[in-house]
Amino acid sequence: MEKDNYDILEHELVPKHVVLSKEESKKLLKRLKVKPYNLPWIRASDPVCKRIGAKPGSIIKIIRKSPTAGITVYYRFVIPG
Amino acid sequence: MEETEYVIKTIKFGILSPEHIKKMSVVTITVPDTYDEEWVPIPFGLMDRRLGTLEPLQRCETCGERMEQCPGHFGRIELARPVIHIGFIKYITMILQTTCSECGRILLDDNSIRRYKDYYLRFKNKKLHYFATLINNIVVKKASQASKCPHCKATKLKIKFERPFSIIEEMNGESKILTPYEVHDRLKKIPDEDVELLGFDPVYARPEWAVLFTLPVPPISIRPSITLETGERSEDDLTHKLGDIVRTNEKLKQSIESGSPQLIIDEHWNLLQFHVATYFDNEIAGLSQSVHRSGRPLKTFAQRLKGKEGRFRSNLSGKRVDFSARTVISPDPFISINEVGVPYDVAMRLTVPEKVTQWNIDRLKEAVRKGPNELGGANYVIRPDGRQIDLRFVKDRNVLADQLEPGYIVERHLMDGDLVIFNRQPSLHRISIMAHQVKCLPGKTLRINPMVCPPYNADFDGDEMNLFVPQDSEARSEMETIMKVEKQMLTPRYGGMIIGALHDYITSAYILTKKDTKLSRFIASYILGLAGYREPIELSNEIKGREIFSKLLPNIDFEGKPLAVFNEEDKKLVIKAGRILSGVIDHNAIGDQKAHTLLHKIYLTFGPEFTKDFIDKLGKLLIGYLDHYGFSIGLDEEDLPDEAYANINEAIRKHLKKVDEYIEMYRKGLLEREPGATVEETLEQKIMDELNLARDEAGKIAEKYFNQDNSILITAKTGARGKMLNLFHMAACIGQQSLRGKRITRGYENRTLPHFKKGDISPYARGFIKSNYKKGLSPLEFFFHAISGREGLVDTAVRTSQSGYMQRRLINALLDVYVEYDGTVRDAEGNIIQFLYGEDGIDPTYSFGQEPVDLDSIIKDELEK
Numbered sequence: 045m046e047k048d049n050y051d052i053l054e055h056e057l058v059p060k061h062v063v064l065s066k067e068e069s070k071k072l073l074k075r076l077k078v079k080p081y082n083l084p085w086i087r088a089s090d091p092v093c094k095r096i097g098a099k100p101g102s103i104i105k106i107i108r109k110s111p112t113a114g115i116t117v118y119y120r121f122v123i124p125g
Numbered sequence: 126m127e128e129t130e131y132v133i134k135t136i137k138f139g140i141l142s143p144e145h146i147k148k149m150s151v152v153t154i155t156v157p158d159t160y161d162e163e164w165v166p167i168p169f170g171l172m173d174r175r176l177g178t179l180e181p182l183q184r185c186e187t188c189g190e191r192m193e194q195c196p197g198h199f200g201r202i203e204l205a206r207p208v209i210h211i212g213f214i215k216y217i218t219m220i221l222q223t224t225c226s227e228c229g230r231i232l233l234d235d236n237s238i239r240r241y242k243d244y245y246l247r248f249k250n251k252k253l254h255y256f257a258t259l260i261n262n263i264v265v266k267k268a269s270q271a272s273k274c275p276h277c278k279a280t281k282l283k284i285k286f287e288r289p290f291s292i293i294e295e296m297n298g299e300s301k302i303l304t305p306y307e308v309h310d311r312l313k314k315i316p317d318e319d320v321e322l323l324g325f326d327p328v329y330a331r332p333e334w335a336v337l338f339t340l341p342v343p344p345i346s347i348r349p350s351i352t353l354e355t356g357e358r359s360e361d362d363l364t365h366k367l368g369d370i371v372r373t374n375e376k377l378k379q380s381i382e383s384g385s386p387q388l389i390i391d392e393h394w395n396l397l398q399f400h401v402a403t404y405f406d407n408e409i410a411g412l413s414q415s416v417h418r419s420g421r422p423l424k425t426f427a428q429r430l431k432g433k434e435g436r437f438r439s440n441l442s443g444k445r446v447d448f449s450a451r452t453v454i455s456p457d458p459f460i461s462i463n464e465v466g467v468p469y470d471v472a473m474r475l476t477v478p479e480k481v482t483q484w485n486i487d488r489l490k491e492a493v494r495k496g497p498n499e500l501g502g503a504n505y506v507i508r509p510d511g512r513q514i515d516l517r518f519v520k521d522r523n524v525l526a527d528q529l530e531p532g533y534i535v536e537r538h539l540m541d542g543d544l545v546i547f548n549r550q551p552s553l554h555r556i557s558i559m560a561h562q563v564k565c566l567p568g569k570t571l572r573i574n575p576m577v578c579p580p581y582n583a584d585f586d587g588d589e590m591n592l593f594v595p596q597d598s599e600a601r602s603e604m605e606t607i608m609k610v611e612k613q614m615l616t617p618r619y620g621g622m623i624i625g626a627l628h629d630y631i632t633s634a635y636i637l638t639k640k641d642t643k644l645s646r647f648i649a650s651y652i653l654g655l656a657g658y659r660e661p662i663e664l665s666n667e668i669k670g671r672e673i674f675s676k677l678l679p680n681i682d683f684e685g686k687p688l689a690v691f692n693e694e695d696k697k698l699v700i701k702a703g704r705i706l707s708g709v710i711d712h713n714a715i716g717d718q719k720a721h722t723l724l725h726k727i728y729l730t731f732g733p734e735f736t737k738d739f740i741d742k743l744g745k746l747l748i749g750y751l752d753h754y755g756f757s758i759g760l761d762e763e764d765l766p767d768e769a770y771a772n773i774n775e776a777i778r779k780h781l782k783k784v785d786e787y788i789e790m791y792r793k794g795l796l797e798r799e800p801g802a803t804v805e806e807t808l809e810q811k812i813m814d815e816l817n818l819a820r821d822e823a824g825k826i827a828e829k830y831f832n833q834d835n836s837i838l839i840t841a842k843t844g845a846r847g848k849m850l851n852l853f854h855m856a857a858c859i860g861q862q863s864l865r866g867k868r869i870t871r872g873y874e875n876r877t878l879p880h881f882k883k884g885d886i887s888p889y890a891r892g893f894i895k896s897n898y899k900k901g902l903s904p905l906e907f908f909f910h911a912i913s914g915r916e917g918l919v920d921t922a923v924r925t926s927q928s929g930y931m932q933r934r935l936i937n938a939l940l941d942v943y944v945e946y947d948g949t950v951r952d953a954e955g956n957i958i959q960f961l962y963g964e965d966g967i968d969p970t971y972s973f974g975q976e977p978v979d980l981d982s983i984i985k986d987e988l989e990k
Binding site for chain 2: 076078081082083084110112113116117118119
């Protein structure tokens with residue numbers, strides 16, 4: 045498994061991932077007026093999810109670089125699998 | 126007739142149960158024939174009178190209604206042996222693979238079943254159907270792996286589907302075909318709860334119903350027989366197919382009753398299965414198609430629905446509509462860009478329903494008096510009681526006109542100013558469909574202003590366009606506010622003006638605004654008058670063209686770079702307070718399909734209506750001026766002095782010599798390999814580069830000898846039409862021809878043509894054309910030129926079909942994606958796709974290049990205030 049102990053978050057192509065707290069998630073869903081499953085999904089088995097410890101049901105925030113907007117924020121709902 | 130409005134809430138698909146089929150059937154069909162000698166339907170035949178009626182006066186034997194009212198009734202065929210429904214065979218195999226052949230339970234232990242069931246119901250109750258199907262899929266995947274039934278401990282045998290319609294069970298390496306009877310028995314054993322967990326609704330689709338014991342016979346209104354002009358009658362394909370089924374069924378019945386050997390029975394049974402399968406779908410893989418007497422494959426149910434000519438794409442998505450017109454288009458530069466010229470004949474067929482009110486009663490009375498055959502008349506009058514009166518058959522229209530009062534509806538002819546929808550296929554973007562104002566004109570073609578060609582991508586080499594007349598004010602108001610041409614002048618692709626001056630307009634603008642253009646008072650007032658300019662002008666006989674152009678400009682400041690730079694002074698276009706101070710007007714100022722032009726700035730500053738009027742006036746002025754000026758292109762424009770040709774030849778010779786040197790170096794093995802390429806590739810590249818240089822240099826030399834008032838030079842430099850390269854092709858040198866991006870190498874063995882030595886890789890042997898179009902090509906050059914020309918034609922043909930299909934797929938995938946008011950991008954179910962449209966939330970229509978706003982010019986404008 046961890047052959048060379050490389051931290052994938054260090055890689056330049058992996059954007060910043062943050063697990064949202066309960067309150068933050070609630071606020072986000074209220075702002076967008078959606079149910080969690082209306083958000084884009086990410087599997088709990090995704091390497092990044094495993095690395096940052098995101099469990100099914102939580103929402104993660106992805107902060108990416110964007111060619112048009114500079115920095116852009118994306119959210120994903122963690123699903124089992 | 127009573128009309129009731131229903132709203133469709135849900136559509137549920139299921140399998141017809143045998144009971145249901147029996148309940149809705151009115152007759153059992155046992156005779157495979159249709160009519161007797163006197164064309165009377167045979168009772169119990171496929172055209173039995175109880176199935177409905179086709180003749181206008183005949184009454185249906187089941188419901189007693191006439192053709193218009195009787196919807197037709199189903200019959201049935203009682204199959205002597207059951208057959209499998211071909212459309213469900215994949216699901217049947219799947220269910221048999223996941224359930225026990227002995228006890229019928231899902232091959233999972235009770236605990237798992239309970240757990241999955243729990244999940245399934247929870248998702249289903251929350252209407253999360255996607256998740257529910259996920260559970261179904263997991264159950265199927267898990268259960269199909271079992272080798273033993275956890276409930277009754279029976280061993281699970283492998284079940285396979287074999288084309289076209291057999292289900293095979295493998296036992297100790299031996300395989301056995303399951304008969305429909307066996308399949309039915311197994312499916313029947315499965316309890317309702319387990320059926321549900323496999324993704325079926327046991328109320329509407331019990332799996333065993335997919336094994337057919339009775340086959341419904343559709344009413345004859347679904348498969349009408351047609352009488353040809355010769356008096357011959359011909360039956361629908363479905364009737365033919367049903368005939369086959371009944372015939373084999375009766376034969377099968379007979380052979381069973383007469384105790385025929387099993388082999389014979391099986392043969393008939395198999396044939397029955399074939400006929401029933403092709404009755405549903407005549408394009409099953411691994412099955413021969415069922416054909417008509419003439420050898421044409423029958424069109425059965427699946428073929429009726431599938432594909433481009435099927436019910437969905439052809440009849441439901443592609444319905445033909447009334448109040449529409451289609452003809453050839455032609456240009457009319459004297460109508461506004463938001464107008465469309467409609468021929469009188471068309472205007473008198475298309476109508477708009479107008480309610481009579483006290484304000485329009487006089488006009489509508491006049492329309493009724495004029496009647497259906499005079500422009501500005503009317504075709505129908507609808508009385509308040511709903512009776513429609515056809516004006517063609519009214520004896521005295523004056524009487525009817527006098528009867529008109531508020532509450533009547535008059536279907537009056539199309540008239541000037543009516544809003545209509547105008548469209549040209551392929552409708553690739555929203556500006557392929559725009560609203561225009563009608564202008565009734567004589568002639569037989571639809572007329573558009575040439576400046577609206579770019580959004581439609583239209584030209585006048587025979588293009589046809591469609592016109593639709595909206596019938597209510599709601600549609601009209603929507604068109605008025607968002608669809609009119611002037612509201613669609615910015616393209617959502619890059620935020621520039623898609624509508625603007627093109628071709629002659631630009632030539633004219635350049636010639637008019639050239640530094641030294643001076644006009645007489647007479648011609649100046651003539652073209653300004655055309656443009657609708659009504660102010661007094663200077664009494665000079667030498668009015669500068671720029672001044673005339675400036676008279677149309679609003680009070681605006683603009684700075685730009687003209688495309689055409691003929692002298693140093695005009696390097697910059699400067700407009701201050703609506704007057705041209707320096708520079709010329711060309712494609713970079715008023716051109717189409719361009720952002721940050723003068724037109725673009727006028728649009729952003731003064732809005733759509735003003736810009737539309739400005740473009741209209743501009744168009745008339747420029748066309749008027751060019752008419753007067755008399756712009757044309759002649760053969761002598763490509764002529765160069767002998768000195769020029771000598772220089773060009775010298776330049777080309779120089780580069781050809783260089784190529785020869787490269788080839789010599791390669792032969793001697795002295796050529797250095799470029800990184801990532803072989804020596805041969807390096808050589809090719811070097812030759813290509815050198816030959817391109819030769820062509821460019823020839824062009825550059827030619828350019829020096831062109832006059833500033835050379836017509837082609839003007840059109841190319843101002844961006845009106847053509848590129849400088851086209852001029853060089855005509856006057857100097859055509860250059861290297863290519864095939865698939867390489868020099869031409871194909872043909873004979875190691876040579877392109879038998880005129881060359883084998884292995885000759887010199888420029889002339891590989892498609893270099895030294896000549897120009899003016900001088901003419903040598904036969905060999907002409908051949909190479911034709912190769913390249915053909916490649917271009919093939920490429921465009923291939924590209925359009927491929928990109929058309931890609932566009933179709935994309936539109937079908939993205940059609941319900943929209944930007945919500947909060948800036949997020951969502952699909953029809955409310956799922957979020959982007960959290961901010963395009964990651965920056967910018968609508969490119971109103972953006973400035975890559976930036977949301979043109980900060981620089983805003984700051985500049987503010988500072989100057």
